[in-house]
Amino acid sequence: MKTKKEKEAIIEYLENIRMGKKNTYRCNEDSEVSRIAFLLQNIEGTYTSVTEEAHKEKEGIKYVISNLSHQLKTPLANIKLYETFLEDSNLSDEKRKLFQEKMRGQIGKLEWILESIIKCTRLEEGAIDFEAKMLSIKKTISSAIDTVTLKAAEKNIDITAEENILNIDLYHNMRWTREVFINLLENAIKYSPGNSTIKIDIEQLETYTRISVKDEGIGIRKKEFGKIFQRFYRSKDAENIEGSGIGLYLCRLILEKEKGNITVSSNYGDGSTFQVYLLNTEPFQ
Template sequence: MMNRDFFEMMALIVIGIIYHIFLILYFYNTRLLFFSLIFYFAIILIYYYNKKKVVNKYMDFINTLDNSLNHLINMDFQKVSGLQTLDETFNSKVNQKILRLSEIWQEESLQGLKEKENLQSLISDISHQVKTPMTNLKILQSALVKGHISKEEKEKLLKSMEGQLDKISFLLESMIKSSRLEIGLIQLNKIPSNLFDTIAEAIAGIVVKAEKKNIEIVVDCPESYILPHDKKWTAEALFNILENGIKYSPYNTKIEVKVERWEIYTKIDIIDEGIGIPEEDFGKIFQRFFREESSYDVEGVGIGLYLSREIIQRQEGYIKVASIIGEGSTFSVFLPNDL
């Protein structure tokens, strides 16, 4: 840098000498030569002063940029500072990009922390949910091996063990589904499909359970109702809500499925005559493994509604719930009418 400045200055001096020799030879005026020399060297000094000022300004810019990038690398987002140059437009653009980069990295950092917390919560939830059936299996296995029991009692124990294994299998299958949905391994394919057929598919999975409790299922939906949705996963979401309604409904009641087209969304109401949900739990029931205290005597793991919400949200829809204790609940599923 210094060698370059030196040669640049020498070149200007040589040019100046040649120019002033020309003045002497052409005008032969010493006063003109004197003022010309002063003016010329003043220009050189001003040029180098301004050049040094600009260089210093840009060196400050580079140092500040370097420090800001180091703070970003170290995720110390509060210390990312603004940058100053002589060009305000350039200054504004670079500042905007640096601050945007800081925001993106901060969001990524928070997202990574959130994912880590979710993973820890998931592991804790799985451990808690598997613990009870595993303990039951150990007790049943111990009774089966050590005890002198009749054939009938043995069959009863084996059936109980099968029930506990089914519970673990269902839990793990549900966890795999929810995890694959969360991390995007499952891609939902929204295409115009017959909603009536999707509802029928969901109902087919719970007919036997409904018949056991003599629960009537009534559907109010046009048979040719076309709506963009993922047929398989939407049926899964509706099945979970319907199954939940059957679990918490008394014998000899009714579940209604009503479809209504709104301007932007199609609303699917699933109305039961069950025990109802406390208002303070409306938001909690969609959390993974949440179970309301009064429902502990009902078989379940508390993941069905969580899965339903995940599936509907990934189709740009949402679920609302309304309920009255002792009278029943209404789950309203909203799906967009357009792709």
Template sequence: MDWIIGIGMMALGIAVVVLLWRNYCLRKEAAQFAGKVEQALDAIVTGKEWKRQGELTDSLWDRIETQLAKAEHVFQRKQEESLREKETVKGLISDISHQTRTPLANMKLYVELLEEETLSGEGTGFLAKLCEQTEKMDFLMQSMVKMSRLETGILQIRQEKQDLSETIRRAVADVVPAAAAKEIDLFVDCPDGMMVPHDGKWTQEAVSNILDNAVKYTESGGQIHLSVERQEIFWQIAIADTGKGIAVERQAQIFTRFYREPEVHDKPGVGIGLYLARRIIELQKGYIEVRSETGKGACFRLYLPV
């Protein structure tokens, strides 16, 4: 009886060893398989040269390798199409900018000459409208050129450690005249000497665009508060106003190109400012969020990595 139990225990031991060995082999094969997939995907994503190894068989890896090769081909083709489209857009914007620069300069000159002339009341009104439309066209062209250069990589974001408070001051200075004209109070809470890695010029552009919108959509006598705070991972630039607010269902759309809310078409603007602001912050590995309710103002928060 004892020998039967001994044989049974030995068989059980052998079975356990075999199972453990098979489990080890399966885990090793799975790790090798995952490594191959990871290498192939890394080569596809980074654009490195990736060649299939050995002859085609009916194994699981060879079937997956075939699909990865197809995915690589599609990915490369999409990349090439994207580059061609960017080059086309870059050329188109460059041509438009070049072709409109001289006419716009001439229009501004003619407006200045007309302002020196004695005009009727109606003529003065028409001249004011002509001046407004000329400035709007000039602003549109400049914004489109900036947008094109950022998207096509002509202009690179250069993040250098510099004083964020100086960048904020320049951005605020851009909107002070417009805020003063509407008697809007500007409050700024920004400590000095905040050395933050960022592109001063483009970050100023982003903050100015947010502030410009705040001034534009805040009624006379309103308030705008700007504050800067260091958090654990990000620096937060918060811009809150007492303006008309933004409906929740539209808050995702306001950052798209040329989007303008239906009720503000009588206000100056072309719908590029917020798109540019978001793009500039994203290129610095940050992000923008907005919190608002209709009739209760809006608060934009810009986050730059610490």
């Protein structure tokens, strides 16, 4: 550097990078300082990109922690409450049994939330050996229906499926896709009134097969169609209904791994239909 001015300019450039300030320094293209400035511009671009990514990651972690603490707060508070009741030596056997059952239910909810978060994290990070292949969708959906039969029976909800169309092979992972349909069916049961029907339909398209799960529940507002697949999102309409806001996000992650998709359609107050799309053939590698 031939002059003190050039040295100071480069020092200022470096200081601005360190402080995250915008640089406006320019010099002659043929000079040695110009080549240094060009390299610094590349460094600045990389540094800015890394800094922005780190900030996004930090905000994402804060968001997850905030929502996780919110989801865990209620069951933990309930467990403490039931524990206090159970410490009462004058409590009748009937009430003791009731509070024990309620406590087990809250512990089960905590376990489900934590297990779901672990599953989501492992899928996001690619820590799971996720293998999909051509398998009978009938077996997968039938297994999911069997899992939720008791819950449906408690509300006298009938689950119907087109048995003759279900017997086809689609590209999916049976274990994980079963979890998709369990989540969708449990949601349908949870948000539907008693003595209603949940209908499963299948339509084979050119590339995908569309599997629809339709309920007669409270429905979803159109403005929330995209939001409900976000992690921890809970509609205000569902504030008084037990849930964690993880299930649909997990469904989306699983189907992305299978090159599939999930969408929703609904008339608010008149039920919802979730459409799962699975490939008819194995994808090109």
